[in-house]
Amino acid sequence: MSQNRRDFLKTIAAIGASGTALSAVTPKKLKAGPTNILSDERMGVLVDTTVCIGCRKCEWACQGAHDIEQKDFDTYQHDDTFNKDRRPSAQNLTVVNKYFEDDNPITAKLQCMHCDHPACVSACIVGAFSKQENGSVIWDTDKCIGCRYCMVACPFQVPSFEYDKALNPKITKCDFCFDRTKEGKLPACVEICPVEALTYGKREDLILEARKRIKNNPEKYHNHIFGEHEVGGTAWLYLGPKDFTTDNVFPKLGNNTAPGVSESIQHGLFAYFVPPVAVYALLGGIMWLSKDRDSKKENK
Amino acid sequence: MNHHKPTPINKKFFTPGTIALSLIALTGITFLMGRFLFGLGAVTNLNDQFPWGIWIGLDVAAGVALAAGGFTTAALGHIMHRDKYETIIRPALLTAMLGYTFVALSVSVDIGRWYYIWHPLIMWNGNSALFEVGICVMLYVSVLYIEFLPIVTERFMGKVNLPGILSKLNGVIDKLLRALDRGLDKTMFVFIIAGVVLSCLHQSSLGTLMIIAGPKMHPLWQTPILPLLFLLSAISVGFPMVIAESLSASRSFGLKPETEVLSSLSRFIAPLLGIYLLGKLGDIVIRETFVYLTEFNSISILFGIEIIVGVVVPLRMFLSADVRKSPTGLFIASMLVIFGVLMNRFNNFVTAYNPPYAIEAYFPSVGEIFVTLGFVAIEILLYRLFVIIFPVISIPVSKAYANTKYAIRGVLK
Numbered sequence: 001m002s003q004n005r006r007d008f009l010k011t012i013a014a015i016g017a018s019g020t021a022l023s024a025v026t027p028k029k030l031k032a033g034p035t036n037i038l039s040d041e042r043m044g045v046l047v048d049t050t051v052c053i054g055c056r057k058c059e060w061a062c063q064g065a066h067d068i069e070q071k072d073f074d075t076y077q078h079d080d081t082f083n084k085d086r087r088p089s090a091q092n093l094t095v096v097n098k099y100f101e102d103d104n105p106i107t108a109k110l111q112c113m114h115c116d117h118p119a120c121v122s123a124c125i126v127g128a129f130s131k132q133e134n135g136s137v138i139w140d141t142d143k144c145i146g147c148r149y150c151m152v153a154c155p156f157q158v159p160s161f162e163y164d165k166a167l168n169p170k171i172t173k174c175d176f177c178f179d180r181t182k183e184g185k186l187p188a189c190v191e192i193c194p195v196e197a198l199t200y201g202k203r204e205d206l207i208l209e210a211r212k213r214i215k216n217n218p219e220k221y222h223n224h225i226f227g228e229h230e231v232g233g234t235a236w237l238y239l240g241p242k243d244f245t246t247d248n249v250f251p252k253l254g255n256n257t258a259p260g261v262s263e264s265i266q267h268g269l270f271a272y273f274v275p276p277v278a279v280y281a282l283l284g285g286i287m288w289l290s291k292d293r294d295s296k297k298e299n300k
Numbered sequence: 301m302n303h304h305k306p307t308p309i310n311k312k313f314f315t316p317g318t319i320a321l322s323l324i325a326l327t328g329i330t331f332l333m334g335r336f337l338f339g340l341g342a343v344t345n346l347n348d349q350f351p352w353g354i355w356i357g358l359d360v361a362a363g364v365a366l367a368a369g370g371f372t373t374a375a376l377g378h379i380m381h382r383d384k385y386e387t388i389i390r391p392a393l394l395t396a397m398l399g400y401t402f403v404a405l406s407v408s409v410d411i412g413r414w415y416y417i418w419h420p421l422i423m424w425n426g427n428s429a430l431f432e433v434g435i436c437v438m439l440y441v442s443v444l445y446i447e448f449l450p451i452v453t454e455r456f457m458g459k460v461n462l463p464g465i466l467s468k469l470n471g472v473i474d475k476l477l478r479a480l481d482r483g484l485d486k487t488m489f490v491f492i493i494a495g496v497v498l499s500c501l502h503q504s505s506l507g508t509l510m511i512i513a514g515p516k517m518h519p520l521w522q523t524p525i526l527p528l529l530f531l532l533s534a535i536s537v538g539f540p541m542v543i544a545e546s547l548s549a550s551r552s553f554g555l556k557p558e559t560e561v562l563s564s565l566s567r568f569i570a571p572l573l574g575i576y577l578l579g580k581l582g583d584i585v586i587r588e589t590f591v592y593l594t595e596f597n598s599i600s601i602l603f604g605i606e607i608i609v610g611v612v613v614p615l616r617m618f619l620s621a622d623v624r625k626s627p628t629g630l631f632i633a634s635m636l637v638i639f640g641v642l643m644n645r646f647n648n649f650v651t652a653y654n655p656p657y658a659i660e661a662y663f664p665s666v667g668e669i670f671v672t673l674g675f676v677a678i679e680i681l682l683y684r685l686f687v688i689i690f691p692v693i694s695i696p697v698s699k700a701y702a703n704t705k706y707a708i709r710g711v712l713k
Binding site for chain 1: 335336337338339340341342344346347348349351352375378379380381407410411412413414416417419420423424425426427428429430431432434489492493494496497500501504505508509510511512513514515516524527653655656657
């Protein structure tokens with residue numbers, strides 16, 4: 001218990017100095033966040049579900065583009081598949097489901113929406129997700145630790161995990177054919193679609209195109225572009241005859257960005273490390289001031 | 301007043317109780333082997349709809365909260381210098397150290413790529429609440445080990461006696477221990493304050509975790525003040541945890557319960573629970589989510605149990621002087637607070653989580669339950685082993701020895 005005032009101050013000074021030294025070194029070596037670019041030139045896809053014929057060729061092409069085992073091309077057009085709603089998984093990064101079965105059914109292709117403000121990029125503990133300049137949200141297998149927080153965070157419930165693998169299970173989701181678009185090719189699903197239900201282009205142009213279609217055919221479309229404002233906007237935009245949320249094609253979502261207040265809270269608690277350092281100083285002060293409390297009482 | 305000194309407890313390790321615990325532990329380990337050989341899907345009921353189950357909701361989230369006795373007693377005893385609570389600091393420190401070790405272990409078995417657990421150390425994402433929790437927990441585990449070191453040096457200084465050829469090293473090791481002890485003596489206050497700061501940070505960030513799930517989480521629990529509620533509930537469960545554990549240890553080792561210290565510690569619990577309850581009720585009133593309580597379903601029942609059985613009843617009990625003076629009353633009231641926080645963490649991470657495309661509700665598998673129970677069993681076994689080996693639990697001694705230092709050393713005096 002031989003702690004005197006001089007030692008106390010010396011140690012405090014040493015911590016302060018090493019802290020300053022650390023903060024001077026770290027930023028150059030370590031980036032405190034993943035790539036998250038919101039470019040004006042970002043691309044998107046307009047999905048017109050009134051045009052889609054449910055042939056599922058997009059599923060076949062997607063598997064081919066991502067080295068996933070494909071089934072025989074002709075077996076994809078089976079109505080049995082639509083008996084139950086499927087979700088994207090490691091075997092099918094995109095799936096086509098049938099909705100509004102009772103009257104005027106539609107088929108809709110589902111995959112990662114490639115949010116403008118992705119929850120997965122914000123949530124990922126190691127920054128394995130990133131939003132690229134062309135709008136793709138992609139996942140880095142070299143970083144991922146498999147914690148599945150992205151799956152908790154994603155408002156569209158898209159990322160899938162390989163629960164059956166003991167070694168190197170992957171998080172799988174649509175990568176917007178990042179490797180193909182880099183070489184100037186179209187995403188595989190857009191390229192194969194026989195009826196042009198999918199339109200690839202700059203996101204802002206796609207919004208204008210969607211508005212035009214609604215204006216020209218107001219009886220055909222529900223007057224809403226899903227993805228224009230939902231969770232702060234998504235790269236994939238959907239047109240349909242009805243409100244998609246009424247048959248759970250998509251969940252009901254607000255227009256606030258997907259990470260929501262989570263980031264503000266996080267940054268508020270750590271604003272330039274002021275709150276933690278202040279608490280530390282406060283506790284140090286209390287410790288110093290109360291150190292004689294009980295011994296004084298005893299001496300009286 | 302009696303004088304107490306931490307002493308290794310002179311009891312057998314194996315009893316019918318510890319053998320039963322060992323069997324539970326072995327069952328848990330067997331299921332864990334299945335997880336490592338065949339993947340998470342083979343042992344758990346987790347799927348793409350429910351990526352997190354009880355290994356995160358209970359083992360990690362509740363585990364961190366229930367280890368809060370470590371930082372709350374350190375703040376009371378070491379920072380505010382309430383010396384009379386010194387006898388309970390070491391047991392609380394041991395619980396926290398074992399608790400956090402198992403939190404770290406639970407995380408490593410739950411993540412798909414356990415061999416990359418070190419990635420957050422060099423791959424940073426400052427926006428991620430999980431990153432903050434991860435880094436703080438790693439730092440805090442290290443701090444807890446450092447805080448425990450003086451107990452190890454105290455146990456072995458002057459008693460290093462290695463067998464055979466290793467005996468030549470006795471002198472060197474003893475010198476090292478003494479050097480370590482002197483160094484820690486001078487710097488321990490740095491780690492003690494750091495431990496409290498780190499605890500406040502990650503206890504609250506653990507609450508921030510689920511905020512990003514947004515509308516997937518039931519509005520009764522989804523609130524922007526989750527970090528505050530998590531911190532307040534962690535602070536209010538710290539002392540009940542210490543009391544329940546001290547009473548169980550006394551009973552198990554046939555020692556006299558430290559009723560005097562424990563009942564004076566329990567005076568703090570009602571005000572702390574009161575503040576937490578105010579936050580919780582204020583939250584559902586201001587956000588008007590109490591409307592969900594008018595429906596009678598599993599959600600409203602679980603919320604009701606969490607608040608009434610886990611907060612209101614123990615709050616009322618701790619207000620009564622009769623309860624605070626009786627070991628049985630203290631034990632029951634403390635167990636209720638612990639149950640309330642367990643329920644709260646379970647509700648936040650499991651009950652409240654309602655994904656948009658759920659096919660069937662999540663219920664933990666037999667494997668998940670046994671791994672959770674197995675970890676708890678191993679923790680209790682290790683606690684027993686540690687208090688038999690190391691001077692952790694204080695027992696009465698004659699006055700002649702009373703001046704020996706008995707807290708964690710290095711505290712400003």
